[in-house]
Amino acid sequence: MNIEQAMDVRQQRILAALENKNTSVYFDDALDNEMILNMGPQHPATHGVLRLLIKLDGETVAACIPELGYLHRGYEKLAENVSYHEFIPHTDRLDYLSPLMNNTAYVLAVEKLVGIEAPRRAQYIRTIISEMARISSHLLGIGALAMDVGALTVFTWTFREREKMYDIFELLTGARFTTSFTRIGGLAHDMTPEVITAVKEFIEQFPEKFNECITMLNTNRIFVERLDGVGVITREQAIAMGMSGPNIRAVGLKHDLRRTQPYLVYNELDFNIPVLNDGDCLARYYVRLNEVKESVKIVQQCLDKMPSGIVHANEPKKVLPRKEQIYTRMEELIHDFMLINFGVNPPVGEIYHAVEASKGELGFYIQSRGEGHPWRLKIRSPSFMNLQSTSQLVEGGMISDIVAVLGSLDPVMGEADK
C-alpha cells in the first residue's frame, strides 16, 4: 500500500468514526430549517465573555438573546464594604480599556458627594488623561472592528499606537493598565515635565500615524461594504433603549455630556461633537474615528493652557496627605490615620454623577449614610445599556453581520458585567 492509499484509508476511517457517533445531520434543504446557534462566551468576536444565543433561519438571524454575567465580580457589593479610597483600584477593572477615565469618573462622583473640588491643574491633568484614555479605547475599538470583519493589519497598527500610549501611562502612573491614578480631591501625584514632553511628542506624531490606519480602512471597499447599512437603529429606538456615547451620536443626536452637562474643564475648550445620521455600523465607526481627532485637539489645548500649581485640594480632612508629610508632621499623620481607618465620611445624601466615557454615559449613583464607605454604589455602565440593543440590531440581518454589529457597538464586558 503506497502512501496515498494509506491516507485515503485513514480519511475513510475518520469519516466512519464521525458517522458512528451520530454527529451528522441531514436536511432535505439546509436553508429551510431553523437552527439554534450558541456564540460565546469564549468567542474572539464577542470582545470578552459575552454569550449570544442565536436562532437562525437559513443564514438570517431570526432571534438573538444576549447572556451576560460571565465576568460578574460583584463590584457593587464590594463597594459597600470598602472605603471610598479603597474602591479606586476597582474602577480600573470596569472598562479595562480606559482605566484612567473610570478613575476620573469615580472620583468626580465622590467629590460631588463630599462637596470638594480638585484644583485647576488637577482638573486639566484629568482632562488630558481622560482624552488619552478615549483615544486608546477608540483605537482598540476601531482596530478590533476591522479585525472582526477581516482586516487584520489595521489592528496591529492601532496597537502600535496604543503601545506608545501605554508607555506614557506607565511613566505617569507606574502601571500600564491598572493605573489607579486619581485620588479624592486630586491626583496620586503631579504630571512631571518628563511625562508632559512624552505626551507632546506622542500627540505630534499621532495624527499622521492615525491617518495611515484610517486611510487603509476608508479606502477599503470590502471593509466599507461590510459595514454600510448593516445593523441600523433609528433615532427613536436608540433613545428608547438608553444607548449612549458614539452609538447614539451615530443616529444624529448631538448628545455628549462633555457639552450638555460640562464637568472638568470641557467648557473652556474648543472641540466639536461628531454626529452622523445613518445609525448603521459605518456611522458608528466614523463617529469614533472623528472623536479621536477631536480628542487630539483637546489634549493639545490642555497642554497649552495647563496652569501650574498644586494638584491636591486643600481639604486636610478629606484629601489624603503627602507621604513625606505623614512621616515628618504630626497633624498630617493624624489625618492620614483618620482617613485610612474611618474614611472621608461624606454627609448623608445621594448623588448621581455621569461623565462621557469612551463607551458612553458612565455614571455613579452613590448613597451615603455619613459613613466611611458607601451605603449603596451603583455603576451605570454604558456597555451594559448599549448591549441591550444587540437583539434589535442583528435580528433580520445575516449571521456574518453579527460580528460587525458587535464590533461597532464596542462593548467591554468588564464594565457590562461589573
Place this chain on the structure above:
Amino acid sequence: MLTTVVEKLKAQFPNSILGVREFRGETTVHVKKEDILNVCAFLRNDEAGLFNYCSDICGADAYTPENRFEIIYNLYSLSYKHRIRLKVFVDEADLHCPSVISVWPGANWPERETYDMFGIIFDGHDDLRRMYMPEEFEYFPLRKDFPMMGVPDSIPLPRK
C-alpha cells in the same frame, strides 16, 4: 425648569408624591409605588419635563423593618438637559413593583438587574430573568443580609 416640573407633578398627582428632596443640586422625588407608571409616563410626555431618556434604574436595601427596599430611577431629558430622580419604596412583605418598560423600553435590563440583585418582581415585565447570577441561585446578593464572602455551596461547582 426643573422646579416647574416638580410643581406640575405635585399638582397632577397630589396623593402620590410623598416628598421632594434636594441635595447637591439634585432633585429626588419620592413616589407612591402604585402610581410610578403614571408618574413616569407623565414625566416622559410632559412639555416641561420631557424625560425621554432613562439613564438608570437600580435598587437599594435600606435594611429597615418597613419599606426595606428602594427602587431608584435616574432620568434625563435630552431636550432640556436636566436630570431628576424618582424613588419608590418596596416593602419586604410585598416585593412587587410596576414595570416601566412600556414607558422606556431600555428599562428592560436595569429592571432585570434589580430583580437579580434584590429580588424585586416587576409586574408587567415579560422577560424577568436573572441578569448576572445563575438561574438556580437562590439568594439576592446585594441585599444587606447577604454576606460579602458569599454563601458556601450556593453556586454548585462542576463535578470533577
